[in-house]
Amino acid sequence: MQPHGLTLLSLAAAGAVALFGKRRAPARGLGVVAATICAWYASGLQVDKGVLFLGELWTLDSPGRTLLVFLYAATAALFAIGSLSAREASFSAPLLTSAGLLSAALLLRPSSTSFLVLPMALVAVVWTVREGTPPANRGASLFLACTAIPALLVPAAFTMLERSAMSGDASAAPEWAAWLLLLPAILWLTIFPSDGALRLWNRDQPSLGAAYLWVVKDVVVFYLLLKLWGQHPGLRDPAVLTTLGAVGFVTAVYNGVLAAAQPTPSAVLACAAMSALGIAVQGLASGSLDGVIGGLSMLIDRSAAVLLAVAALGAGKRVGARDVRDTSPFAEWRKWLVLAGFAVAALALAGAPWGALAGRQRVLNALEPSSPFLLLAWGAGSAGVSLGLARAVWTMWHCETLPSRGHRDDLLLVLVLGLLLLVLWVALRAEAMDALLSEWVSALAPSALATSDCFAAAPML
Amino acid sequence: MLTVPVPPSSLRAPELLNALVLCSALLVIVADRPWSVLMFLAQRLIVIAVLRFLLPLPLLVSAFVASVASVGIVAVSEGRRLLAERHTRPIPGLTNLAFRAGAAVLGVLVVEGLLRSSAVGLLPRAAAGALTALVVCGLLLLALADDGVQFGMGILMFADAGRLLYLSFAPGPEVWGLWAILDVTVALAAAHLLDTAGPGGHDARRPRCSHTG
Numbered sequence: 035m036q037p038h039g040l041t042l043l044s045l046a047a048a049g050a051v052a053l054f055g056k057r058r059a060p061a062r063g064l065g066v067v068a069a070t071i072c073a074w075y076a077s078g079l080q081v082d083k084g085v086l087f088l089g090e091l092w093t094l095d096s097p098g099r100t101l102l103v104f105l106y107a108a109t110a111a112l113f114a115i116g117s118l119s120a121r122e123a124s125f126s127a128p129l130l131t132s133a134g135l136l137s138a139a140l141l142l143r144p145s146s147t148s149f150l151v152l153p154m155a156l157v158a159v160v161w162t163v164r165e166g167t168p169p170a171n172r173g174a175s176l177f178l179a180c181t182a183i184p185a186l187l188v189p190a191a192f193t194m195l196e197r198s199a200m201s202g203d204a205s206a207a208p209e210w211a212a213w214l215l216l217l218p219a220i221l222w223l224t225i226f227p228s229d230g231a232l233r234l235w236n237r238d239q240p241s242l243g244a245a246y247l248w249v250v251k252d253v254v255v256f257y258l259l260l261k262l263w264g265q266h267p268g269l270r271d272p273a274v275l276t277t278l279g280a281v282g283f284v285t286a287v288y289n290g291v292l293a294a295a296q297p298t299p300s301a302v303l304a305c306a307a308m309s310a311l312g313i314a315v316q317g318l319a320s321g322s323l324d325g326v327i328g329g330l331s332m333l334i335d336r337s338a339a340v341l342l343a344v345a346a347l348g349a350g351k352r353v354g355a356r357d358v359r360d361t362s363p364f365a366e367w368r369k370w371l372v373l374a375g376f377a378v379a380a381l382a383l384a385g386a387p388w389g390a391l392a393g394r395q396r397v398l399n400a401l402e403p404s405s406p407f408l409l410l411a412w413g414a415g416s417a418g419v420s421l422g423l424a425r426a427v428w429t430m431w432h433c434e435t436l437p438s439r440g441h442r443d444d445l446l447l448v449l450v451l452g453l454l455l456l457v458l459w460v461a462l463r464a465e466a467m468d469a470l471l472s473e474w475v476s477a478l479a480p481s482a483l484a485t486s487d488c489f490a491a492a493p494m495l
Numbered sequence: 496m497l498t499v500p501v502p503p504s505s506l507r508a509p510e511l512l513n514a515l516v517l518c519s520a521l522l523v524i525v526a527d528r529p530w531s532v533l534m535f536l537a538q539r540l541i542v543i544a545v546l547r548f549l550l551p552l553p554l555l556v557s558a559f560v561a562s563v564a565s566v567g568i569v570a571v572s573e574g575r576r577l578l579a580e581r582h583t584r585p586i587p588g589l590t591n592l593a594f595r596a597g598a599a600v601l602g603v604l605v606v607e608g609l610l611r612s613s614a615v616g617l618l619p620r621a622a623a624g625a626l627t628a629l630v631v632c633g634l635l636l637l638a639l640a641d642d643g644v645q646f647g648m649g650i651l652m653f654a655d656a657g658r659l660l661y662l663s664f665a666p667g668p669e670v671w672g673l674w675a676i677l678d679v680t681v682a683l684a685a686a687h688l689l690d691t692a693g694p695g696g697h698d699a700r701r702p703r704c705s706h707t708g
Contacts, residue, residue: 089669150673157677160684165691175646175688179637182650182681186657193664 035078036085037092037141040102044072044134052127065113065126072133073106092141097478101257102137108249109133111341111453116242118446119348125242128161132246136254144262146192149185152222152258156181156251162243163235173235174243180228184218191215195266208268215262216274222255225285225315229308233289236304237297240347248307249337256318256330260478270321279319279401283411286312290384290415293422299350299376299430302422303343306383309415310336310390317397327471328396334467335390338460339382342453346375349446350430368447373427375450378457380426384419385412388461392468512624515541516606519632519652520599526636526645527591529577532570535648539566542655545625549662554671558658561675565651565682569644572686598639602631622659629656642692647685654678 047068054064076099084093094102109129116125135155142148156177163174191214198207221228224247236244263270286309293305310332317329349372378388385391394412402408460467518538525531539562546555606627633652640646657674 146667146670147673150670150677154673154677154680157680157684161687163688163691166693167691168693171643171688171692175640175643175685178643178681178684178688179646179650182677183653185677186653186660189657189661189670190664 035075035080036087037079037083037094038085038087038138040072040075040079041134041138041141043075044068044106044130044137047072048127048130048134051130063117065130066110066117068126068130069106069110069113069133072137073103073110076102076106076137090142090147093143094141095477097257097474098140100474101253102140105133105136105140105250105254108337108341109246112242112246112249112344114449115341115345115348115446118442118449119345124164125162128158129242129246131161132156132158133250136250139258140254144258144265146189148258149188149192149218152255153181153185156222156247159243159246159251162241162246167238167241169237170235170239170241173231173233173237176228176231177224177235180221180224180231184221187214187218195269208266209271209274211266212269212271212274215269216277219255219259219278220281223252223311223315225308225312226281226288229285229289233292233301233304233308237301240300240303240344242344244304245340245344248311248340252311252314253330253333253337256314256333257478259318260326260475264478272321275319275321279316282312282315282319283408284312285309285315287411287415288312290412291418293415294418294425296422296426299347299426302380302419302426303340303347303383305422306380306419307336307340309419310339310383310385312415313390313394313397313412317393317400320397320400322400323472323475324396325400326475327468328393328398328400330393330471330475331396331464331467332390332393334471335382335393335457335460338453338457339379339390342375342450342457343379343383345446345450345453346372346379349443349450350376350433369431371447371450371454373430375454376430377423377427378454380419380423382457382461384416384423388458392461392464396468511541511545512628515545515625516603516628519628520603522648522652523599523602523632523635523639524592524595526595526639526648527641529573531648532566532573535569535651536563536566538652539563539655542625542629542658546658546662550671554668557672557675561678562655565678568679568682568686569647572689573644576689595639598635599632602628602635605631622663625659626656629653629659643685643688646688647682650681650685651678654681 047064051064051068079094079099079102081094081096081099084091086092112129113126132155135151135158139148139151139155142151160174160178163170191211194207194211194214198211220226224232232244232247235241289305289312290309293302293309296302296305314329314332314336317325317327317332320326378386382388382390385394398408515538518534518541522531522534522538525534543555543559543562546558550558606624609627609631610624629652633649633656636645636649636652640649654674654677661670661674
């Protein structure tokens with residue numbers, strides 16, 4: 035199995051799904067099957083065996099393979115949720131295209147090429163926007179601008195790095211390159227001020243496009259940044275990392291507090307997801323092993339929680355709300371399951387013990403363990419998410435239901451239950467997850483975190 | 496200290512610079528009209544004209560094809576919307592036109608001001624002028640955008656600025672190729688957003704309720 039074969043397979047599957055796009059049922063099934071096959075293909079890829087294709091070296095390390103399997107497995111789960119809950123199948127082809135391009139960015143060594151493929155993968159997600167959702171359209175337009183424009187800075191940064199490496203003068207070029215790459219990092223992570231784009235995109239309805247970005251994209255961007263820092267340690271400029279951490283802090287607190295004022299459950303989910311991402315970015319920017327592992331742990335918990343929340347919201351309209359016509363003995367249980375699923379997911383994002391609490395603790399240890407102010411600020415964000423959640427549950431409880439579609443709705447409920455158990459299982463296995471992530475980060479960038487002392491002088495938020 | 500190589504002399508052509516500034520400013524004014532695509536085409540062709548002496552032929556051809564293709568995609572999308580909404584589409588008012596004209600004048604003043612200051616002193620005047628005009632007018636276009644195509648045109652103005660900037664850095668053909676693909680991808684995404692915006696674009700009334708799909 036060749037590394038570039040995964041990208042080609044994914045793009046070919048996207049083409050096949052697009053051809054069947056008019057017929058909804060085959061496209062839905064094909065999406066799930068294609069993503070599952072890609073996950074299986076990725077798990078069989080050989081590590082550290084480079085292949086030249088299109089003039090570029092395609093190679094894979096062990097953490098990269100784990101990430102590729104995660105990428106396609108999470109995409110398959112999203113497709114399953116979308117197939118059972120959405121009205122249209124328009125999401126499969128763009129998301130498979132995006133996953134294929136993301137896999138290309140992971141398989142190429144960090145360079146101008148891989149960092150120009152990344153925005154293409156993100157732009158492809160815009161095709162998931164459906165007709166008749168003006169806020170989503172506006173949010174996707176803003177996201178398009180935030181994703182494409184930073185690509186302008188990428189070749190400049192890499193040209194500087196290459197010239198500095200060739201001339202042997204590494205005095206100022208890495209610092210310039212680090213500042214040039216800061217804006218792309220902020221905008222591709224969609225943290226403040228670009229967080230509004232995804233909030234808008236997800237405001238009226240749970241969008242699979244936005245969910246895909248939260249579940250998959252952020253982990254990939256983290257991986258690419260860590261790999262880049264491993265390859266060019268000079269890019270870990272303390273001032274740049276402090277700025278990135280500050281932006282993460284603003285994202286975490288601002289979005290958390292804003293969640294209290296959101297009118298719909300989807301908007302509350304968006305705010306909670308962005309708030310958790312802000313804290314994870316603070317962990318990444320801390321530059322210490324503890325912070326990075328804490329941030330990654332939060333991202334994994336967040337991915338599971340977002341999947342659960344999207345599934346619960348998808349089921350909510352059909353089976354989760356109050357339905358006076360349904361007299362079956364299971365009606366009450368269905369309603370409670372959906373509401374519990376959404377509540378558990380939102381609270382996990384807000385830092386509940388079954389969610390991102392362990393990750394938060396690690397990030398806090400890496401930043402300012404003795405200062406109460408950071409904890410208070412994060413607490414304000416969590417309180418905002420909890421208030422927004424209470425309002426969202428009230429709305430879901432009193433929303434009118436649509437007619438049931440029989441077994442399809444039952445399958446969606448089974449999926450909600452499975453994801454609920456997954457979130458709780460991940461929480462119970464927090465120590466094993468920490469060990470796994472420590473191994474993962476050490477294999478990914480052994481040099482990237484070895485010099486964490488160099489950040490000690492920089493003020494960290 | 497950062498050093499930027501001096502671009503060749505064709506970037507100093509004042510006529511091209513003036514035409515580019517004029518086109519970019521006019522594009523800001525008429526961006527909400529269907530025929531703004533013509534202005535966008537003119538602006539992109541001027542950038543290609545600037546590039547024609549500086550790039551090897553294969554790279555120039557790829558940049559030209561990507562530029563024209565992206566304008567074509569935007570034009571087709573605008574044309575489809577025009578046909579679909581020919582009886583219902585609201586005509587932008589004169590107040591909006593005056594506001595946009597004011598923004599364009601402000602943009603030209605900002606470009607002139609930046610050129611007179613030392614903020615862009617690393618580049619020769621003409622190159623700096625072209626870059627500044629594209630970036631400032633692109634930002635104005637994005638700030639005033641109310642549909643996907645206007646966002647797309649704003650982003651593609653930044654892409655053109657990137658083309659001019661990277662003449663100095665002389666990146667490899669794979670970067671130019673990816674740049675061209677990204678150009679077309681952005682145009683396609685913008686066209687999709689215009690197609691799915693529905694009547695009235697982003698300002699259309701929100702659905703009455705619902706938190707689910």
